[in-house]
Amino acid sequence: MNHSPAASERSLLQEFAAAFPQSSADVQIFRAPGRVNLIGEHTDYNDGFVMPAAISFDVRVACARNKSGQLVMRSLQQSQTETFSVDDQSPTPKHDWTDYTRGVLLQLARTSHRIPGADVLIDGQVPMGAGLSSSAALEVASALALLHTTERTSDPTEVAKLCQRAENEFVGARCGIMDQFASANGRSGHALLLDCRSLEFSYVPLPPNIAVVICNTMVKHSIAGGEYSKRRAECEECVRYFARIRPGISSLRDVTEDVFREHAGGLADVLLRRCRHVIRENARVLGAAGAFARDDIKSVGQLMYASHASLRDDYEVSCPELDIMVDLARSIPGTYGSRMTGGGFGGCTVSLVAKGSVDEFRTQVRDGYERATHVCPEIYLPDIADGAGPAS
Incomplete structure (x- = not known):
């Protein structure tokens, strides 16, 4: 959290090249922020109103397509490399950091976004277990990175909904939509007033002082x-x-x-x-x-x-x-x-x-x-x- 974005990206690219030299020429980095909720707690899963804001602590995912049919994952915060088949339609959660990206992969497959295989390196700078949505940031950054390997894009709100399903159905956390929505749709200097039923939202300027x-x-x-x-x-x-x-x-x-x-x-x-x-x-x-x-x-x-x-x-x-x-x-x-x-x-x-x-x-x-x-x-x-x- 003390590095500039540019320095973080250079460092992440160097780490990616060391971990995945065969695919480093095609690597792209995607980022997704954590969020802080100013007011509106435990209302999102009750179809209510919330007011979160995206924050400058984020998760960065460096990703390149591979042809192995495997999702190969590393994290700068973890010591191991994990490998999973992209074609497994009934994966078993490991109850660890890999579940968030794997859950997103499964949801993408169910929405006809077939991932050919990907090498992924994760750098998480959102404090974990602090209530600042480190998991949602990882899900959203993973979704954008994996979508890039298919040469397709998606609306930010659709990405948020997909990531919420990943956390509900694969990770096993019955969260509402707020965290993923704020990570996907945040705006500098603004909070979001979000209706969690309709998903209509407006930006709320925060006072500069x-x-x-x-x-x-x-x-x-x-x-x-x-x-x-x-x-x-x-x-x-x-x-x-x-x-x-x-x-x-x-x-x-x-x-x-x-x-x-x-x-x-x-x-x-x-x-x-x-x-x-x-x-x-x-x-x-x-x-x-x-x-x-x-x-x-x-x-x-x-x-x-x-x-x-x-x-x-x-x-x-x-x-x-x-x-x-x-x-x-x-x-x-x-x-x-x-x-x-x-x-x-x-x-x-x-x-x-x-x-x-x-x-x-x-x-x-x-x-x-x-x-x-x-x-x-x-x-x-x-x-x-x-x-x-x-x-x-």
């Missing part, structure tokens, strides 16, 4: 774990309850605040709280979009704090370290808002901070968090980046 600061608790998380799937199942149970009352309801997106208030008494307490989070988080996303449009960053910040409280108390996906980080941020002058970001159970917070206050923010958060937890956090100040494409 505000920094997006990401604080890593160093507590690892994985959305392939059981708690994430449990939350999704709880939401589905809520939908079944409300659909019996109002037949037109097909997701929690359809449950209005009035309907919720009228009928929430029939839900078990835990389901009531899950449902309340999703309904009100959707409202917070739309409220934040309106506040950004008015340049009312103070209101955006208050919505972020409310989002974190809901994720902590109603959705129960925070953890003590995330709560400490948000409380620290809130106490520092120049901080407009802060909340956990990503699936939860660890990972990162995102804060909106006046640019003139960033140095003091970093010092106070680092020192305060280390005093409270005896762990030194990582603090990132990424650029808000363009979406995936060929490396420049």
